[in-house]
Amino acid sequence: MVADLLLPSGTWNMPLIEWTFCPATAEKILAVPLPLQLMEDSLFWMGTNDGVYSAKTGYVFLQQVDEQGVASPSMSVSMEEGRWKKFWAAPSLPRCKEFSWRLFHGAIPVRQKLRQRAIDVDPSCPICGLEDEFVDHLFMRCEVMKATWFGSRLGVRVDPQQSFSTFFQQLVRDLDDGGVAEVQRLLYAMWEARNRAVFDERRVDWREVMSRAAALRAPLEEGMTRDVPAATMARWIRPTRGIVKINIDAAVGRDKLAGFGMVARNYNGEVMASASMYPTMVLSPTIGEALSLRWAMELDTQLGFRRVLFETDCLPLFQAWKKATRGSYLFTIIQDCFRFCNLFDFVDFTFVRRNDNNAADYMARNASTFTNEVWVEEGPPGLAPLLLDDCLASMPL
Incomplete structure (x- = not known):
């Protein structure tokens, strides 16, 4: 049992x-997260974050099963939670982002897909001719593309046993915004090179693919700037007087170990407390974000904060908080958070952009270094520049 x-x-x-x-x-x-108090067992649907079944999610599940048997050997149309926001925020050209999105969803006309639609074409790879042109082969196993991945500034060694779907998700998860933009450019340049091989019968060289990817750099990456209204540059908004704003975040590594970060500030931007916690094994990034909220709430009650406003940059967590739907691991954690709410005189929970949560993000990403430390009315030295930046950017006009 x-x-x-x-x-x-x-x-x-x-x-x-x-x-x-x-x-x-x-x-x-x-x-698997455990609730702090006993709860009744319940069934939930793994196809959604909130655990509630719908005909739409059932259809998507059956579609994925069908595609795994008919299309590319292991294409998947699901992205690990919370990663699409990072994907679309990457500083690359819109056409590179759009192509990468279509590629991940299996909407690129590789030769095997064309043959499935009864179009009579040679199924072999137009670049190497060694295997049929599936997405997994063209963008990973083809020797030219393997050399491109390794020769790029990312220095990626491709695992031939891995699917493109898994490979792509791991890159988006592990790389920073600049690295994700590099992936998007490389994929677009690979497809252009493939089309030149098909329509112009040109030999594809991995150095040319890398050169083309470099030429696709977005103007903002080359050091060019543009005028941005001051109001849109503020990374942190001051809370109402008498309220302590508490930013939370979780950073989940490839080993599924999560670090939590928390920074509490008052109206003047002064640090009331900061803390980190590591490690916690989690099932997904969203579960990690929810556990970081529960951890921060429990800690803040111990610190004596009575009127609080929590902020997260995890949209699935914020939506689950608003719905409070039974039937998922998220629900059990959020129920614990609701119980902690009773210990505050005032509590609210809001969603902010990722760039508005830099201080908590710093604490979470460095949690393995800080090893479960709590700072009262201060923080680690590396946090100070972020706090000053937020404070100056949010000063009243």
């Missing part, structure tokens, strides 16, 4: 789980 894997304190019995199950299974079990 699952209950046998729990300690009387309501936490996972880690030694028993690690002894009973293989490492991969034990890792997944330990990543």
